[in-house]
Amino acid sequence: MINSILRFVLIFILLILLQILLFNNIQFSGYVNPYVYLMFILLLPVEIPSWVLLLLSFATGLVMDIFSGSAGMHTSATVLAGFVRPYVLRLISPRDGYETGSDPSMVTYGFRWFFTYVLLIVLVHHTTLFYLEVFRFADFFRTMLRVLLSSLFTVTFILLIEYYRRGK
Amino acid sequence: MRSLLNFLARYDNLIIFLILEGITIYLLASGNNYQNTRVVNGIRSLTHGIEEKINNTRTYLNLREINENLAAENIALRNSIGRLVKRENSLFFSVSDSIYRQQYLHTPAEVIDNSINRQKNFFTLNKGRSQGVEVEMAVTSGESVAGVIVGCSENFSVAMSLLNIDFRLSARIKSNGYFGSLSWDGRDYRNAVLSEIPQHVTVNVGDTIETTGYSAIFPEGIMIGTVSDYEKKGGDFYIIAVTMQTDFKKIHFVDIIGNMKKTEQLDLEKLFQ
Numbered sequence: 538m539i540n541s542i543l544r545f546v547l548i549f550i551l552l553i554l555l556q557i558l559l560f561n562n563i564q565f566s567g568y569v570n571p572y573v574y575l576m577f578i579l580l581l582p583v584e585i586p587s588w589v590l591l592l593l594s595f596a597t598g599l600v601m602d603i604f605s606g607s608a609g610m611h612t613s614a615t616v617l618a619g620f621v622r623p624y625v626l627r628l629i630s631p632r633d634g635y636e637t638g639s640d641p642s643m644v645t646y647g648f649r650w651f652f653t654y655v656l657l658i659v660l661v662h663h664t665t666l667f668y669l670e671v672f673r674f675a676d677f678f679r680t681m682l683r684v685l686l687s688s689l690f691t692v693t694f695i696l697l698i699e700y701y702r703r704g705k
Numbered sequence: 706m707r708s709l710l711n712f713l714a715r716y717d718n719l720i721i722f723l724i725l726e727g728i729t730i731y732l733l734a735s736g737n738n739y740q741n742t743r744v745v746n747g748i749r750s751l752t753h754g755i756e757e758k759i760n761n762t763r764t765y766l767n768l769r770e771i772n773e774n775l776a777a778e779n780i781a782l783r784n785s786i787g788r789l790v791k792r793e794n795s796l797f798f799s800v801s802d803s804i805y806r807q808q809y810l811h812t813p814a815e816v817i818d819n820s821i822n823r824q825k826n827f828f829t830l831n832k833g834r835s836q837g838v839e840v841e842m843a844v845t846s847g848e849s850v851a852g853v854i855v856g857c858s859e860n861f862s863v864a865m866s867l868l869n870i871d872f873r874l875s876a877r878i879k880s881n882g883y884f885g886s887l888s889w890d891g892r893d894y895r896n897a898v899l900s901e902i903p904q905h906v907t908v909n910v911g912d913t914i915e916t917t918g919y920s921a922i923f924p925e926g927i928m929i930g931t932v933s934d935y936e937k938k939g940g941d942f943y944i945i946a947v948t949m950q951t952d953f954k955k956i957h958f959v960d961i962i963g964n965m966k967k968t969e970q971l972d973l974e975k976l977f978q
Contacts, residue, residue, distance in 0.1 A: 558759075561822070568892075570822050587718040595725045602732075604755075605820070609732030616729060620722045669733065670824050671870070676891065 545581065549597070552577050557604050560694070568683050571690040572611075574601055575662050576698065578619055579655060580642070583635045587623055594619025607670075614666040618658050625657050643699045655695050656688070663688045756818045756829065764815075764957065771957060778847060809924050812836060812961040814844075819866075821894045821953050826866040828852065832961065833860040841922055843962040849928040849950035850874065850916060851959055862961075868894055868953055875920050876929055876947075879913040881906060887914070887929060887947065894953055897930065899945040906943075908935050914947050921967045 556574040563571060578594050598612030605611070626635070631646060643651040667684045713720065764771065818829040832838050834857045844852045844864045852864040853872070865872055870891045876899055877884035885901035899914060912932040918925030930949040938944050964970075 561820075563822070588721050591718065591721050591725060595728075598729070605823075607823070608735065609729040613726060613729035613733065616722065616725045620718070623718075671891070679891075 541582075545577075548580060549577050553597075553600055553604070556601065561605065568686050569690050570683075570687050571694050572601075572663065572666065572687070573691055573694045573698070575615065575618060575659060575691065576695045578615060578622065579658060579695070580640060582638070582640050583626060584638065590619045590622060591616060610666060610669050613669055614662045617665050618662040621661050622658060625654060629653050629657075642702075643696075651699065652692070652696065655692050659688050659691050659695070660684070663691065757831075760815075760817045767955070767957070770955075774847060775958065781848075808964065808966050810837075810963045810965055812838065812963070814838075814862075814959050814961050816957055816959060817861075819953070819956060821866075821868055824870050824891045826868040826953075827855070827863050828866055828956070830854075830862045830864060830959065830961070831860070833857050833862050835859050837963070838862045838961055839963065841967075843923045843927075843964075844959050845923075845927060845962060846951045846956045846959045849930070850923065851951050851953070851956060853922055854961065866953060867897065867949065867951065874923070874929070875917045876914050877917045878902065878906070878908065878932075879915050879926075880909075884917050884919070885942075885945075895948055896933065897947045897949055899932075899947050900942060902943045902945060904937055904941055904943055908932060908943060908945060910934065914945075921964055921970045924962060924964070 552574045556572065560571050560573050563569065574597065577597055578590070581590060581593065594615040595612060598615035601611040601615070602609060626641070629650065631650065636645065639645050641651070641654060663684045667680050667687070671680050812832055814830040814832040816828050817831050820826045820828070828851075830838070830844070838854060838857050840854055840857060842854045843850075844854060850867060852866045852869075854862050855865045856863040867874070868889050870889060872888060874887040875884060876887035883902055883906045885899050887897055887899045889897045902908065910932055914929045914932065916923040916925060916927040916929060928950050930947040930951075932945055933948040934946040935943050
C-alpha cells in the first residue's frame with residue numbers, strides 16, 4: 538500500500554516535470570500542444586474510489602495551472618477527465634470484467650483496449666482545455682483542429698511512455 | 706433528513722465533481738479577464754523562485770547571443786546620443802519649457818517566464834511596483850513592440866504578450882500613414898494581422914508597420930513588423946499579414962516604457978467623449 542502510494546507520487550512528479558520542462562516547450566505552429574501529464578490520471582488503479590480520483594485530478598490540474606500561470610483551465614479539464622474516467626472504464630470493460638487490484642495498463646488489457654481508453658479521456662480533456670483557453674466560439678473549427686492534432690500527439694506520447702514502462 | 710442523506714450518498718461523486726468544477730469556474734472567471742490578473746499574479750508569485758532558476762540556466766546558455774544584441778543596441782544608443790548632443794549645442798536653451806521635458810521613461814527588465822504556445826500568452830518581468838512599473842506601460846524588445854503590462858506585484862510584473870488573442874494595437878503603415886488595428890489571430894507566433902486599412906490604399910509586401918501613439922501607451926513610431934502578405938476580402942478593407950519584428954521565442958531583455966504625460970492626454974480626451 539505505502540509502496541504503491543510512493544510509486545504514484547514518483548510517477549506524478551516525473552510526469553509534471555516532463556510536461557513543464559519538455560512538452561510545454563514543444564511548438565509546431567501553435568496547433569500542437571501535447572499535455573502528457575494527463576497520463577497520471579489514466580494510470581491510477583481501476584478500483585480507486587471516485588472521490589479520491591476527483592481530488593487527485595483536481596490537485597494535478599491545480600499544479601499544472603500554477604506552473605503555467607493559467608487560472609483554472611487545466612483544473613477544470615482534469616476534473617472533468619477524472620469524472621468521466623469511471624464511465625469510460627465501464628463502457629469499454631473487457632468481457633471478464635477487471636481483475637481486482639489491477640492498474641489500467643497495456644500489459645494487462647492489451648494494446649487496443651489501452652488505446653481506446655487513452656483516446657477517449659484525452660479527447661474529453663483536450664476539448665475542454667482548448668475551448669476554455671480560447672473562451673469563444675468564433676474560431677470553432679480551428680480550435681477543433683487544434684484539439685484533434687494535440688490529442689493525436691498526446692496519445693502517441695502516452696503510448697510511447699507506456700511501451701517504455703512495459704519494457705522495464 | 707434521512708432521504709436527504711440517502712440522496713447525498715447516492716450522488717456523492719456528482720456532488721464532489723460539481724463542487725470542484727465550481728471552484729475552477731470561480732478561478733477562471735476571476736483570472737481570465739486580463740485587467741484582473743489578481744489570481745494569476747498570486748499564483749505566479751508562488752513559482753517565481755523556480756522560474757528564476759530555470760531562467761538563469763537558459764540565460765547562461767544564450768550568453769553569447771545576448772552579448773551581441775546588447776553590443777548592437779549600445780552602438781545604436783551611442784549614435785543617437787551623438788545626434789542629440791549636436792542638436793542641443795546648436796540651439797541655446799535658457800527657458801525651462803515643459804514641451805522639451807522628457808515624455809517617455811525607459812526601464813530595462815528581464816523576461817523570467819514566457820510562453821508562446823497558448824492562445825493567450827503572457828510573460829513575466831523581473832521589475833515591479835517598487836521599480837516604478839505600473840499597469841498599462843508598454844514593453845518593447847530591441848526597439849520593437851512586445852506587449853503591455855497588465856499586472857504588477859512588489860518586484861515582478863506580468864505583461865500581456867502581443868501573442869494574445871485579446872491584444873489590440875493601433876498600428877499604421879509607415880510609408881503612407883494609414884492606420885488600422887493590429888491583433889494576433891492565434892495561429893503562427895511570427896505573424897499578426899492588420900485590419901481596417903481601406904482598399905484604395907496601396908500596400909506593398911515589405912512595408913514597415915509601426916505604432917501610432919494614439920493609445921497613449923506606446924510611443925509613436927515603434928516598429929512592429931513588415932507586411933508579408935495581403936488580400937482583399939469582401940467589404941472595403943484589406944486583411945494584411947504582418948511578420949513581427951520581435952521573435953517571441955527568444956525574447957529576453959526588454960524595455961518598459963512609461964508615458965509621463967499619459968494622464969494629461971487622457972484627462973483632456975475624456976472631456977470630449
